[in-house]
Amino acid sequence: MAEKTVSYKCPNCSGPLEFQPGKETITCEYCGTELEVETVKKLFEKEQERAAQAEEAEKTKWDTKSVGSEWESGETDNFRKFTCSSCGAEIVSDENTMATECCYCGNPTMIPSRFDGMMRPDFIIPFKKTKQDAVNALKEFYKGKILLPGAFTENNRVEHIQAMYVPFWLFDSKVRMNASFKAEDDNIIDTPDAIITKTSVYDADREGTMAFEKVPHDGSRKLDDDYTQSIEPFDYSELVEFNAGYLAGYLADKYDVDADEAAKYTEERVGQTALDELQATVTGYTRVDCKSQSLYQEDSNVSYAMAPVWILTTRYEDKPYTFMMNGQTGKFVGRLPYSKTKAALYGAVPAIVSLPVFYYIAKWLLS
Amino acid sequence: MMKMMKRFSVFFFVLMLLSAAGMFGAERGEAASTADKLTQTKQVTQAKQPKQNQASWGQDEPLVYVEHGLNLISAEKQAELTRKLEALNAKYGVHVGIHIVKNLPAGAANLEQEAKRFVESGVYNEGTNGSMVLYITMSNRKYYIATGNYMNRRITSATGIPYIKDEIVPALKDNEFDRAAELFVDAAEKELAYYEEEGEPYDPANEFSICALLIGLIGAACVGFCVCAYLVSCMSNVSFAGQADEYLDRDSFELTFSEDTYLYTTTTVTPKSKGKDDDDSSSSSSDRGSTGGGGGSF
Structure with missing residues (x-):
C-alpha cells in the first residue's frame, strides 16, 4: 500500500x-x-x-x-x-x-x-517565536490582571499549545474614494442677554486616491476573526516565497474562506480608512459628518500567505479559553475569565471612597 | 425838663427791649442745650424711649403684632405664638417677634432700614443676647428678617437667615401666615438652640441631607461601575479591527477633488439666566456691625 x-x-x-x-x-x-x-x-x-x-x-x-x-x-x-x-x-x-x-x-x-x-501559497512568514516564548507571553499576560480568579492560575495549566500556519489573504489595492460631508462652522456671539450661535452649513465634496498594501484577512473559518485581527500586524519584510519545508513540525490549515469572501471584509476596513483620510482634509469647521461615500477599486492584487500563529487553549469552570500569539512578532492576545467577587470588591472600594466627595458636592449644589 | 424825661423814657424802653431779647435768647440756648443732651443720651441708650411719631409700637409692642384689619393670623394662633416666643426669649435671653403691617410707617426709607431700626428699638432692646423680627408689609408683599443687638452672632445673614427664608417663604406665598409665623418661630428656636449647644451659628450646610446622600450614592455607584468595567475590559485585548490604517501607504494619498459649497446659516439664541426672579427676589446684608438680616418678596 x-x-x-x-x-x-x-x-x-x-x-x-x-x-x-x-x-x-x-x-x-x-x-x-x-x-x-x-x-x-x-x-x-x-x-x-x-x-x-x-x-x-x-x-x-x-x-x-x-x-x-x-x-x-x-x-x-x-x-x-x-x-x-x-x-x-x-x-x-x-x-x-x-x-x-x-x-x-x-x-x-x-x-x-x-x-x-487549492492555490499554492505565494508567501510564508516563518515562525520566529518558540513554544517557550508563547508560555512566557501567557504568564506575562496574566500580570496586572487583578480580577483574574486565583484558581485559574493556581490549578490551571494550558491544555494545548499549538503552533499553526494560518492561511491569510493579503490584499493590495489602489482605491479611489469620493465622499460628501456636511460641514458646520459655529460663530458664537456672547451678548449680555443671550448667547447667539450662528451656524454656517457647507457641503464639502472630496475625492482622493490611495494605496493599501497587503491588508490581511485570515482564510480559516475555524479561527475567530477578532483574534486573528488582534494579532496583526505581521512584519512583511520577513515574508518569503512559500516553501512547504517551512511547514515541517507545524500544524497547517488550508483556507476554507475564499478570497472573494475575505475581500468583502477587507473592503470594509479599507473603506473606513479611506473615508477617514478624506474627512481629515475637511478642515476649519466645528463639525464634520459624512453624508455619502463611494469606494472604487482601481487596481488590486491578492496573494495567499501562511502566517505563523501560536494557539493556546485551556478550560476554566468548563468554559474554553483561547489565547493567540503572533508567531513572528510575539503579540499576544486573549480573553481571561474574571472573578465576579473581585470585580464587585474592586468596584466597591472606589465607590465608598468617592461617596463623601459626591455627598459634599451634592450638598454644595443643593444649597 | 420834659425833653430830658422823654429821652430817659426812650432809653429805658430800649433797655427793656434789650433785656427782654437777652432773656429770650438765654432761655432758648438753655433749651437747645437740653435738647442736645437728650439726643446724646438717646444715642447712648440706643433710643430707650420710643419715638412718638412711630405709630403702633412702643414699650408694650406685642411679640406678635398684626395690624388691625389685616386678619392674617387668628387670635388663638397669635396667643399660642406669643407663648412660644415668650418662652423662647426667656430661655435664650433674646427678643424675637413678628411684626405685620399694611404699609411702612411714614418717613421710613425702605423695609430693610425700617426693620433694622425697629429691631434695635423699644422692647427689642431687652434681648440681651440679641433681637430678631420678621417684618412684613402686606401692601407690596415684602418681608425682611432683621437681626439686631448682635443677634447676627447667633443667626447669621449668610446661613441662618437664608434657612429661615427657605422655611417661611413657601407658606407666605400660599398666604398661610399662621403657618409661616409658626415656622419662623420654630426656625429661630432651632438656630438658637444649635448655637447654645454647639457654640457656633447654625448652618444648614452642616446638616445631614438625604437628598445629597442619594445623589452621592448614584455618583459613587457610577465611579464603582466605571472602575469595575475598566478592570473587566482589561481582561481581554481581543478586538475587532474596523480599519486598515496600518496598511495604508501614506505617500500614495492624493486628493484629486476638493470643493466646499456654502449652503445656509442658522441662528440659535440662548437667553442667559437672569439669576434671580423678580417675583422671588431676595436680599441679604452682611453681618458687620450689630445688625443683619435678609428679605424678599412673596
Missing part, C-alpha cells in the same frame, strides 16, 4: 525533521545534519506527489465504502484518516489540515493531497 503521507525524515539518520524558528535551514535534532529548505523541498517533492496519488486513491475507495456504513455523510465529510509513515499509526484530521504531527510518535507529517484543488 502506497504511503499517503510524507514524513520529513533526515536522509542521514531517518530522524524527524523540524523547522526551527529563526533559522534558514532545517536541522535534524538527532544527528545534527543541516539541510537547506530548498533541498528538503526537492528531496520530498516526488514523495509528496506519490503520497497525494495514494491519498486520492484511498479517498475514492473510502467514499465507496461509506455507502451504507454507520457514519452519516455529514460527519465523515470532515474526517480524514492517514497512516503515519514513521510509526504506522492512523492519524485522524479534519479536511483542511495540510501539515500536522503524529500524535503517537510526534513525527512531523505533511498531507500533500490537501494542496490539491
Whole structure:
C-alpha cells in the first residue's frame, strides 16, 4: 500500500525533521545534519506527489465504502484518516489540515493531497517565536490582571499549545474614494442677554486616491476573526516565497474562506480608512459628518500567505479559553475569565471612597 | 425838663427791649442745650424711649403684632405664638417677634432700614443676647428678617437667615401666615438652640441631607461601575479591527477633488439666566456691625 503521507525524515539518520524558528535551514535534532529548505523541498517533492496519488486513491475507495456504513455523510465529510509513515499509526484530521504531527510518535507529517484543488501559497512568514516564548507571553499576560480568579492560575495549566500556519489573504489595492460631508462652522456671539450661535452649513465634496498594501484577512473559518485581527500586524519584510519545508513540525490549515469572501471584509476596513483620510482634509469647521461615500477599486492584487500563529487553549469552570500569539512578532492576545467577587470588591472600594466627595458636592449644589 | 424825661423814657424802653431779647435768647440756648443732651443720651441708650411719631409700637409692642384689619393670623394662633416666643426669649435671653403691617410707617426709607431700626428699638432692646423680627408689609408683599443687638452672632445673614427664608417663604406665598409665623418661630428656636449647644451659628450646610446622600450614592455607584468595567475590559485585548490604517501607504494619498459649497446659516439664541426672579427676589446684608438680616418678596 502506497504511503499517503510524507514524513520529513533526515536522509542521514531517518530522524524527524523540524523547522526551527529563526533559522534558514532545517536541522535534524538527532544527528545534527543541516539541510537547506530548498533541498528538503526537492528531496520530498516526488514523495509528496506519490503520497497525494495514494491519498486520492484511498479517498475514492473510502467514499465507496461509506455507502451504507454507520457514519452519516455529514460527519465523515470532515474526517480524514492517514497512516503515519514513521510509526504506522492512523492519524485522524479534519479536511483542511495540510501539515500536522503524529500524535503517537510526534513525527512531523505533511498531507500533500490537501494542496490539491487549492492555490499554492505565494508567501510564508516563518515562525520566529518558540513554544517557550508563547508560555512566557501567557504568564506575562496574566500580570496586572487583578480580577483574574486565583484558581485559574493556581490549578490551571494550558491544555494545548499549538503552533499553526494560518492561511491569510493579503490584499493590495489602489482605491479611489469620493465622499460628501456636511460641514458646520459655529460663530458664537456672547451678548449680555443671550448667547447667539450662528451656524454656517457647507457641503464639502472630496475625492482622493490611495494605496493599501497587503491588508490581511485570515482564510480559516475555524479561527475567530477578532483574534486573528488582534494579532496583526505581521512584519512583511520577513515574508518569503512559500516553501512547504517551512511547514515541517507545524500544524497547517488550508483556507476554507475564499478570497472573494475575505475581500468583502477587507473592503470594509479599507473603506473606513479611506473615508477617514478624506474627512481629515475637511478642515476649519466645528463639525464634520459624512453624508455619502463611494469606494472604487482601481487596481488590486491578492496573494495567499501562511502566517505563523501560536494557539493556546485551556478550560476554566468548563468554559474554553483561547489565547493567540503572533508567531513572528510575539503579540499576544486573549480573553481571561474574571472573578465576579473581585470585580464587585474592586468596584466597591472606589465607590465608598468617592461617596463623601459626591455627598459634599451634592450638598454644595443643593444649597 | 420834659425833653430830658422823654429821652430817659426812650432809653429805658430800649433797655427793656434789650433785656427782654437777652432773656429770650438765654432761655432758648438753655433749651437747645437740653435738647442736645437728650439726643446724646438717646444715642447712648440706643433710643430707650420710643419715638412718638412711630405709630403702633412702643414699650408694650406685642411679640406678635398684626395690624388691625389685616386678619392674617387668628387670635388663638397669635396667643399660642406669643407663648412660644415668650418662652423662647426667656430661655435664650433674646427678643424675637413678628411684626405685620399694611404699609411702612411714614418717613421710613425702605423695609430693610425700617426693620433694622425697629429691631434695635423699644422692647427689642431687652434681648440681651440679641433681637430678631420678621417684618412684613402686606401692601407690596415684602418681608425682611432683621437681626439686631448682635443677634447676627447667633443667626447669621449668610446661613441662618437664608434657612429661615427657605422655611417661611413657601407658606407666605400660599398666604398661610399662621403657618409661616409658626415656622419662623420654630426656625429661630432651632438656630438658637444649635448655637447654645454647639457654640457656633447654625448652618444648614452642616446638616445631614438625604437628598445629597442619594445623589452621592448614584455618583459613587457610577465611579464603582466605571472602575469595575475598566478592570473587566482589561481582561481581554481581543478586538475587532474596523480599519486598515496600518496598511495604508501614506505617500500614495492624493486628493484629486476638493470643493466646499456654502449652503445656509442658522441662528440659535440662548437667553442667559437672569439669576434671580423678580417675583422671588431676595436680599441679604452682611453681618458687620450689630445688625443683619435678609428679605424678599412673596
